[in-house]
Amino acid sequence: MVVRITTGKSIRGVLRYNENKVENGQATLLMASGFLQLDPDHKEKLQRLDKLIKMNKRTKTNALHISLNFSPDDKLDADTMKRIATEYMDRIGFGGQPYLVYLHHDAGHPHLHVATCNIDAKGRRLETHNLGRLLSEPARKQIEKDYGLVVAEEQGHRKRFLLQPLEPVEYGKKETKAAVTKAVQEVLYNYRFTSLGQMNAILGHFNVTAYQGEPGSRMHEKKGLVYSIVDRQGNRVGVPIKASELYERPTLSRLEKAFERNAKRTLEFRAPLKETVSKALWPSGCMEQFRKKLSKEGVGLVIRQNGEGRVYGLTYIDFVNRCVFNGSQLGKGLSAKGVQERFAALSRPCALEGPKETSIETSLLNFIPSLSRTEILDLLFQGAAYEPVPYPLKRKRKKRRRPKL
Known part of the structure; x- marks a missing residue:
């Protein structure tokens, strides 16, 4: 089992990413822990988590997005994955938090996405610094042993975790803004890169590119950024969309902060x-x-x-x-x-x-x-x-x- 932990400043963005997957048939809500209903709607999910976040306005990094990735050799049913998710959250100290577990079907291996926040019912911030090294790694190893999962260190055959081909964006087939937003979200949440060029290398698999403008132009000097659909030859087509108009607001200033964080993570x-x-x-x-x-x-x-x-x-x-x-x-x-x-x-x-x-x-x-x-x-x-x-x-x-x- 491979675990990836991502912290952020927008619980709305984390929820929107997973809810979009559900709407597109690429994910299902597996469980909702700490909610009044077993299958809450999007409004209830957001209100429950947002209420906790507002109790501690000083904490800016308050969203937690965790993915639990299993090997295709791990034959797990839904109930077993629920138990694994529950035990994992308990072991890292987030078992008392409200959290949502999504089962994604958009890759070549089964994996779960867990969305929660790090503000408890008393408004206290739960520590996430070194969470992976201090709590997540021991939890992962114990769960692998208890459930007989393929050990992360033994997953030498990289083919086990190969992704399915990414679905490219084709100009004119879908609404441009929605298609570009989906592609940008996929890259921001799942990949680590340290420059705009590296980000464009991944976006190219979706037929999308981020463009700063020509050097010396007003847009380039003002650090503007737009996203466009590209054809097979890499030429931009259609009307470009400003970064500030997308749901995640992936502007250049925000991306540069992500570049710095990713430099250490990679x-x-x-x-x-x-x-x-x-x-x-x-x-x-x-x-x-x-x-x-x-x-x-x-x-x-x-x-x-x-x-x-x-x-x-x-x-x-x-x-x-x-x-x-x-x-x-x-x-x-x-x-x-x-x-x-x-x-x-x-x-x-x-x-x-x-x-x-x-x-x-x-x-x-x-x-x-x-x-x-x-x-x-x-x-x-x-x-x-x-x-x-x-x-x-x-x-x-x-x-x-x-x-x-």
Whole structure:
């Protein structure tokens, strides 16, 4: 079982994300703990949690969004997942909080999303700092043992957690704002990235992009941001939507704060991803083979090119751990320049290919083009006709005696 904990400042956003999944048939409400009704409507859910949040206005980070991810090898029914969710929340100290458990069906593995807040009935803030290390990890390990789940550390086969293909947005088929909002929410809640370029690498799977405007333009100088649908060639189509008009308000200033938080959260995944990418690179002979091998390991490769078609950057998307890295972050050998140099070296003919004469002869043929083959062979073997005279047959030189004075 893999656990991911996300804290935020908007319980409305957490609820809206999960409720949208329910409306689209991609999730179901599994249980509602601490609510008067077993199946409360959206208004009741929001009022219950919002009432607690208003009891402590000093706490700004008050929303908690937890995902419990199981392996496809874990055959769990709804009742078992309810017990697991209840036991997990008890073990991390949130069992007395009202919380909602959603079962999502939008990935290749069963997983639960838990929405709650960290303000209790007395208006006190429940500590979330180091929650994952101090309480969540021991709880996860004990639950894995009690229920016989696949241990997170043993989930080496990354295919177990590969996501189903993302549903792209097609211009004209759905209302633009709703489609873009859904795509942006999917990326914000499920992926960790440290730059707008990395975010666009993921949004590209939805045929959506975030655009700052041309450098030097008024929008770029004012740090404006719009979201647009793109076609298969990556061209923006339709009317762009301002970031402030979307439900989550994913403006550039808010995203920059998320970039800083994600920089620390992604560190633990960099070394494993580097190892996976390196293993896929060495047997590959070209960029397309490299991309296919990475895809089998749950890693997406985004190739960044300029208008002339020259590759200037590579971005790796880890769909298993939901994080993004540029090639340069994984090392020089995995950057765009390093990968292209490797493929170029593989396609370059070897300097020693050709007739198998001798290594010395071949070197001379390569580096002294002005001489003919016959002249080179003469230079190599001309000493063979003049073997040295054995020492015993050498004539002794007479000593010259000095004349007596």
